[in-house]
Amino acid sequence: MTDGRDPGGLNPTTSRNPADPPPATDRERADLATGWEAGGPGVLRLPSGLLVRGRGLRRPMPAGHPPTFGVYLLGRPPADFGWESRHVRWPDFRLPADPAYLRVVLAEVWERAATGRVEVACGGGVGRTGTALACLAILDGVPAAEAVGFVRAHYHPRAVETPWQRRFVRRFRRD
Secondary structure: OOOOOOOOOOOOOOOOOOOOOOOOOHHHHHHHHHOOOOOOOOEEEOOOOOEEEEEEOOOOOOOOOOOOEEEEEEOOOOOOOOOEEEEEEOOOOOOOOOHHHHHHHHHHHHHHOOOOOEEEEEOOOOHHHHHHHHHHHHHOOOOHHHHHHHHHHHOOOOOOOOHHHHHHHHHOOOO
C-alpha cells in the first residue's frame, strides 16, 4: 500500500492503530519500540521489562508484524522464515542437544529484546519454548528455583512440560 499502512490499519513502525490514543507511560512507549504489546498472544514480560514472544509453530502466526529475530527449538532446522533466526537442535519432549549453544542464543535473545521483536518457538509452544523462556527469565534475574513458576504464571500454565525440562531449568545458572 502506498499510504504506509497495512490492511488492518496498523502503523508498520508501531503495530498500533493510529486511531488509538498515544501511549501514556514510558513503559508503554518502550513496549512499542519492540513491536510487541504487553498482554499480546504469547508475550512474556520479563522482570526487567523486556518483552519476548513465545509461540507454537503448529499454530497460525499471530496478527501484527513478524519478529525481527527468532529462535526455533526443533529437532531439525526449520525452513527460512524471512527474518534473522537461530536454530537450536532440541527434539520434542527432550533437552537441547547443545546446552552451551542454547545459553549463547538466549543471551542474544535477551540483548535483542531491548530493541526488536524477538520470538522463541517450538512445535507446540509449551515444553521447549517454556523451558527456554524459564532459562531466559533466569538470565533476567529470576532465581532458578522460581523460574518455572514465573513462566507458568506469565506465559502458559503448562510451560516446561517434563520432569527433565524442569530439572534443566533448576540447574541453569545465570553466570
